[in-house]
Amino acid sequence: MASGGITALGATGEEAHMSKVIHATVRAASVSDISHILAEYSEAIKNLPLAESANLLSRPYNEFKAAVENGLFFVIENATGNFMAGAGAFDLEVPGAKELGMCYVKKDWRGFGLQTLLLNIRVCAATLGQVPDASMIADANRSYAALITGVKPANDRSAANTAALGFRPLAAPPPALFSACAACRTPPSPDSGRKCCCDFFYLPDSKRADAIEKSLRMPDWIVTRNDVQLIVSFKIRHLLDPDFRKALQDIVSELRNRGNPESSVQHE
Numbered sequence: 010m011a012s013g014g015i016t017a018l019g020a021t022g023e024e025a026h027m028s029k030v031i032h033a034t035v036r037a038a039s040v041s042d043i044s045h046i047l048a049e050y051s052e053a054i055k056n057l058p059l060a061e062s063a064n065l066l067s068r069p070y071n072e073f074k075a076a077v078e079n080g081l082f083f084v085i086e087n088a089t090g091n092f093m094a095g096a097g098a099f100d101l102e103v104p105g106a107k108e109l110g111m112c113y114v115k116k117d118w119r120g121f122g123l124q125t126l127l128l129n130i131r132v133c134a135a136t137l138g139q140v141p142d143a144s145m146i147a148d149a150n151r152s153y154a155a156l157i158t159g160v161k162p163a164n165d166r167s168a169a170n171t172a173a174l175g176f177r178p179l180a181a182p183p184p185a186l187f188s189a190c191a192a193c194r195t196p197p198s199p200d201s202g203r204k205c206c207c208d209f210f211y212l213p214d215s216k217r218a219d220a221i222e223k224s225l226r227m228p229d230w231i232v233t234r235n236d237v238q239l240i241v242s243f244k245i246r247h248l249l250d251p252d253f254r255k256a257l258q259d260i261v262s263e264l265r266n267r268g269n270p271e272s273s274v275q276h277e
Contacts, residue, residue: 080134083096107154128220
């Protein structure tokens, strides 16, 4: 049984010391979830301190809706269906690249690795969305969408999580990444010299393969923190359907066998 950051319990009094086990599920959102998800994000933007809510990067509604319709927005809910976390993968205006964004973990559930879980899941889902043409930051043989994410410089936790997964700085972000800036609530000041409030990162092939492989090995996500054990069960087709799992396993093999797959990606 695999997990992110399990705190192992002994077979003696430590087990009895655990005060609570909480069950949750992660699944692809449906169109019927849209209003509820937006309400959760709106409440966070309204009630969280600006320094914290500024890290919740909004998307234009049409991009969010498209991600839901394409099965690329995921939610984590507790046993009674209450929202715990959400995140999506978004098509860019140019073919061949997807942006992982709009991640929000409610305060009560931070520290259980849910952002990392959602990163792994989105890497799998976005990779299965093959594209016919190479992207502007990929070599001519690449057939999978380049995966990019943006992080505000002050968001240390997200920066650490993306770096731990293997994301690397992207020195020349494609212009399509800036289309969502029109919806930004905290744009950079005109004299900052920044075009966007975020720094951008890409996921190299080797790290993409690692993330997919890890997801395929996980029957559940189990993390213990402060005497609370959270067990997140997967209800995601691309990690449960045998054909999708086989496709992902084949992709891992392909990515592992490529020669110098990162050579054409610009990075710092």
